[in-house]
Amino acid sequence: MNASATNDPTIGDIGEFGLIDRLRERIGHNRHVLLGPGDDAAHVSTQDGTFLVSSDLLIEGRHFRRDWSSPRDIGRKAAACNLSDISAMGGVATALTVGFGAPADLPVSWALEMVRGFEDECAHVGAHIVGGDVTESDKIIIAVTAMGDAARPVRRSGALPGDYVAYSGQLGLAGAGFATLSRGFRSPKAAVEAHRVPSPPYAAGPQAAGVGATSMTDVSDGLLADLGHIADASGVAIDLDSHLIVVPEPVATVSEALGRNAMDFMLTGGDDYALVATFSSETTVPAGWTRIGQVADGSGVTVDGAPYEGASGHQHFR
Ligand SMILES: Nc1ncnc2c1ncn2[C@@H]1O[C@H](COP(=O)(O)OP(=O)(O)OP(=O)(O)O)[C@@H](O)[C@H]1O
Ligand SMILES: Cc1ncc(C[n+]2csc(CCOP(=O)(O)O)c2C)c(N)n1
Numbered sequence: 001m002n003a004s005a006t007n008d009p010t011i012g013d014i015g016e017f018g019l020i021d022r023l024r025e026r027i028g029h030n031r032h033v034l035l036g037p038g039d040d041a042a043h044v045s046t047q048d049g050t051f052l053v054s055s056d057l058l059i060e061g062r063h064f065r066r067d068w069s070s071p072r073d074i075g076r077k078a079a080a081c082n083l084s085d086i087s088a089m090g091g092v093a094t095a096l097t098v099g100f101g102a103p104a105d106l107p108v109s110w111a112l113e114m115v116r117g118f119e120d121e122c123a124h125v126g127a128h129i130v131g132g133d134v135t136e137s138d139k140i141i142i143a144v145t146a147m148g149d150a151a152r153p154v155r156r157s158g159a160l161p162g163d164y165v166a167y168s169g170q171l172g173l174a175g176a177g178f179a180t181l182s183r184g185f186r187s188p189k190a191a192v193e194a195h196r197v198p199s200p201p202y203a204a205g206p207q208a209a210g211v212g213a214t215s216m217t218d219v220s221d222g223l224l225a226d227l228g229h230i231a232d233a234s235g236v237a238i239d240l241d242s243h244l245i246v247v248p249e250p251v252a253t254v255s256e257a258l259g260r261n262a263m264d265f266m267l268t269g270g271d272d273y274a275l276v277a278t279f280s281s282e283t284t285v286p287a288g289w290t291r292i293g294q295v296a297d298g299s300g301v302t303v304d305g306a307p308y309e310g311a312s313g314h315q316h317f318r
């Protein structure tokens, strides 16, 4: 921290999650807020039911680059990271609103292709765009709000000692793709494609909720970082068994080519939007899920019984 930090800290001083904590201190709630900020989506009641709602912001240069991804890819990714948050509550997304900021010289066709990407991705769950906003901006900004429905939302806070940890979907590929593109390469294609368009296992969310998952989240920042949110919210410790985490071939290829540790991509690479959940030891591992760890008394996330060296995942402002 710099000298001024003690008096008037900057966002850079306190970081993404420090800022969210400080903002949340100022946010009230009413009787309709069944679950407020802090989970993948909020849960709100209405006169005749309830809904889930979640927002994610994508900024050109921070989340995507126009020279790396097509407008259709970018639309699909912007939809995917929002639809994934609804799935991570055990829900099914029904509607999106899309705020779109763009420079005046952006071709109209770019925006239309982006919306095609949105509709393509939304087709996986049956959702559609129901509104939005447009504004002029120096860089492209895509601000999405997703709404959805869940019979029994699964929170981050329900993991219990004795539960096991399992994931569904892909890990490591998008991070490896980002590293590949950052070094000016275009292959392996599977990794680069995973950065451009993630493949969230949408149906696995309601499936896990249906068999009684005790907690769940999606992996947007990195497996260790996002499991850290489950550990914190649940007041438990989580230990992963690295031998149960199988490195996909493209991740191994990228690791070798770039002189990187493959497990780093698997444990700390974001952007794949896998789901990770905890289940009671009496629950059979659901089809499509892979068991990778254990919940115990304590706090924090360890790998093979020891803290993992380095950053646990992507953090803005750091
Ligand atoms: N500006 C804000 N005001 C109120 N709540 C916020 C704000 N920013 C984030 N939050 C809340 O903080 C929690 C964590 O946010 P975060 O963005 O990490 O969640 P996420 O969408 O699951 O992850 P990601 O953005 O990496 O996909 C969420 O419940 C979110 O609603
Ligand atoms: C051009 C470019 N640079 C970096 C990355 C990597 N990245 C950016 S944000 C994020 C976490 C999720 O975002 P958020 O927490 O904002 O939802 C990750 C893994 C990228 N995808 N594209």
Ligand SMILES: [Mg+2]
Pocket: 039, 040, 084, 085, 088, 217, 218, 219, 220
């Ligand atoms: Mg999430």
